[in-house]
Amino acid sequence: MIGRRWWAPWLWLAPAIVLLGTYLVYPSIDTFRRSLLDARSQDFVGFDNYDFIIRNPLPFVADTHSALLNNFLWLVLFTALTVSLGLVIAVLTSRVRYETAAKAAIFIPMAISFVAAAVIWRFMYEFNANIGTVNALITRLGGDATAWLQNTNAPYYWLIQEGPRTLPGPIQLNNFALITVGVWMWTGFAMVVLSAGLKGISTEVLEAARVDGANEWQIFWRVIVPILSPTIAVVATTLVINALKLFDLIWVMTGGRFQTDVVATLFFKEAFVVRNFGVGAALAVVLLLLVVPVMLISIRRFQFQEEIR
């Protein structure tokens, strides 16, 4: 430490700084600049591209409202379902001897790609009830087969077939089918992290609650959930970021058709299919703006961890 040259740390940091500067920092600034330029990044157009996203003038070509609402549905439903299922499974499996095997079964989808998961679930959702497992199950139980990835009806219409056929916005059967796949993939993550937190809860605390006459339900809600709430927050943050950045799954399963587009798939279409760099860049900036609050929370958490270190 003593007598070290002032530039020594920078030498160690140089490769990382060069790479991050070239591939993350500079492009982010450039994307912001392009979001204020026209489709070919030549003339300044002010906030026209953002205006395009807000006004949604071409809903049949690039349905920006639907993409934003779908992201919102993903953010809420995917995060809530994944966290609660992960927590419930972590608690349940901690009570049996075959905990490791049970957790492995839930966790395996974490290892595979979204692309492979998309193929797996296209096969599960296949319309032909002689091929698709989900429709086979439903027809055996007396229901009607449905095209899970194309059906934009309201889920409850599919369930009871009464009342209005569609609901406004993203509440469509195919979105729910897609979110199911996301939950299937990520529950393992939530379970593993929460289960590690659960192992950290002293058995004495739980025994004390039992001795005081708390039932398992009360122990879950009044002891386990409050103690785990910081861990739940970490898991939820990660899932929210994933829900916002979601691309592969939608791209392979529906290609964003049948009103399943999210911001990331619409970005890809605008930037690399239509080649409208202006709107594409503006969509990327919107994505960043959605992520920033989550980023601030994680920085705050990091500073907090530093303080208690």
Add this chain to the structure above:
Amino acid sequence: MQAVKMPAGYRRAARSIPRAVGHEVRSLFVRLPLHATIVLLMAVWSIPTIALLVSSFRDPIAIAANGWWNAVTSPFEFTLQNYQRVLEQRGMGRAFTNSLIISAPVTVLVIMVAAFAAYAFAWMRFPGRNILFLVMVALLVVPLQMTLIPVLRLYTNITITTQVPLIGGNLFGVSSFPGIWVAHTAYGLPFAIFLLRNFFGSLPRDLIESAYLDGASDVGVFFRIIIPLSVPAIAALAIFQFLWVWNDLLVALILLGRADLAPMTLTITNLVSSFGSQYQLLTAAAFISMALPLVIFFALQRYFVQGILAGAVKG
């Protein structure tokens, strides 16, 4: 999450102290719903993958005629034909090699560059250290989408079309393996630096300071003390990083357009859009892409889980 840790054996014993005669039998009865729920959950989570695996070995005519569940009951008729077809005719063999060519060097590069930076962040004092590290943490969540248009524009301008011998593709820029190696390395860095810096920082201060006092240089401390002590963290990072690149679609979709350079994720995506309901091709192709991650998962589960736990911050 600081708590008094009790040995696992003690905990289990404490839980199973019999309260009355016949407790075991009654407990099994009471716990039946618990076991049923867990077994049901395990089934729901495994069946999609099992369906894919079983179908990939079935005859194309059988797949189109009836569900995969029939393969388990009716006379066992399995074939390797589907795998042979996708590997030879649909380019999955080459795509497997491409996925390896892309993922393996990136993993090594990320660990090297990140370890250097993490060492500086953990054990060196320099002005701007904390701010720089916060920038790094902030970069963790920047969506790749924010960077893709400029990176593609940059690559199109600097593409060197000289063909690389053996592995193929351009020397740099678009449709080149070196181009995608560097891009993936940069994208992997924020998380890798974050993880390694936290691990390096938790190593015993006395050990490192006494090495400095004994006259060891930074290079000596790094290679002789830090790296050997960090093998578990590096293993976890390596697995995480390898799978992340192996499973990536977005970056390959933009930077590696050419079919002969495409990794498996891209080849499968193209198969889905051209042969959307030919499940004999899709199931076999998907399973080839899952094989290596599954092997890694089962062989190195402990490191895999550690990587996930450490990576809870990554988006």
